[in-house]
Amino acid sequence: MFVTQKNKYSFFLVLASVVLYFSLIFGFFYDENLNYGAYYDWVNAYLKPVNDFSKNFFQTLLNYNDYGQRHSPVYLIFLSLFLKLNFSPDLIRIIHLHLSIPLILIFYKCLVLKFNNIDKRNLQLLSLVIFLSPTFRSLAIWPDSRLPGLLFFVLTIYFFLWFQKSNKEKYIWFTSISLIISSYISPNFSFFFIYFFFFFLKKLKFQKLVLFGLFNFVLAIPMLYYIFILDINFFLSGKTPSLNSGSVSLNFNFSNKIMIISSIVFFHLIPIFMNDNFYYKFLRFFREKFIILIPSTFILIYFFDYQTSYTGGGIFFNLSHFLFGNDYLFFFVSFFSIPFFVYLSYLNIKNLYLLLILILTNIQNSIYHKYYEPLVIIMFFTLLQSLGAEKFLKKKINIFYVYLISMIYIFMRGYKIYYLI
Secondary structure (H helix, E strand, O other), X not given: OOOOHHHHHHHHHHHHHHHHHHHHHHHHHOOOOOOOHHHHHHHHHHHHHHHHHHHOHHHHHHOHHHHOOOOOOHHHHHHHHHHHOOOOHHHHHHHHHHHHOHHHHHHHHHHHHHOOOOOHHHHHHHHHHHHHOHHHHHXXXXXXXHHHHHHHHHHHHHHHHHHHHHOOXXXXXXXXXXXXXXXXXXXXXXXXXXXXXXXXXXXXXXXXXXXXXHHHHHHHXXXXXXXXXXXXXHHHOOEEOOOXXXXXXXXXXXXXXXXXXXXXXXXXXHHHHOOHHHHHHHHHHHHHOHHHHHHHHHHHHHHOOOOHHXXXXXXXXXXXXXXXXXXXXXXXXXXXXXXXXXHHHHHOHHHHHHHHHHHHOOOEOOEOHHHHOOHHHHHHHXXXXXXXXXXXXXXXXXXXXXXXXXXXXHHHHHHHHHHHO
16 A cells, blocks of 8 residues: 555644644643743732632622733633632643643634635644744643633634625624624733724624624623723733833833834744745835835834833844844844835735734733734734735645744743743
């Protein structure tokens, strides 16, 4: 019996799935903590309210902002149910880990739905790269509401892709319900309602549009009441570690946000950027818009004032300070990342909406890489448009470049956490 290349590829994918899954289990038992803060958040910030919710639900709920939490209490309440059943914290962690894995499956289903002309094995290979995300690994091993919020957001994308494909009204409601659940778990995802609403606006007639708006408003009332009437504003009750545990504050310096977020997006999309077809088109755009792009970048640099004391800052900002003790390398990268950010918007106006929403989801002074990883990869292959993703996915080697970037990032995170800190 001859073993075909296709069979070898299929066997490789099964083996890769098993190895990557057990690497996560291995990380669990050895307390892997590539995001550094994930362990400390679970031990110092999450366990206490989870324990208190299991003992005195209403008192904990009404005094939630006293815990210094910037995350919604919804997922912590869910975890407290297991504690109430006398599950140990470690058992709760392993349950949470396995509840996180469907994120990868849903992402794969999104890819199959959008790229029905691409070999499904290529799509499976791409979806498995999520296992190598330091954010996914850390927040699966150390429970955090960000990951289940992302899971329901990817489910939102799945229903939205079905809506685009079938134009059936039921998927509008599925999309909306999934996004509401995602927003209750991780409120930053609520900003994406603006994006999806533009599509639904064209589909729904006036009466149903009013019903749709009313439906979403009614489901949002509990959270609005909790925050604005009961005045339990947990968004600003967290701490910024390096500011002598000072409270998180709002920061509307959009130079900081645009430069750091664009650098994070650029890093994760380097394989796409370096793809010949995309690269040459970008160069043509850069030459044509040079007189606008370069002065705009200089203006953003002039107003940039992000401090290392805020913590976070993304990979290039941290690398710049690690190597040179200043922002110069980061500024140099900005002359690529900002034009790249603008180019993504130039390709399709809907991309501009998505990228603006990415910026709006971070209103505090600290900007963490983990907020945008693996979200950037997921959004690129599901929501961002006109980027040549289908052509990119036809070649396995391109997907391995995505893996290479992920491995580089893991190595850098590991070096920082286990050798520098």
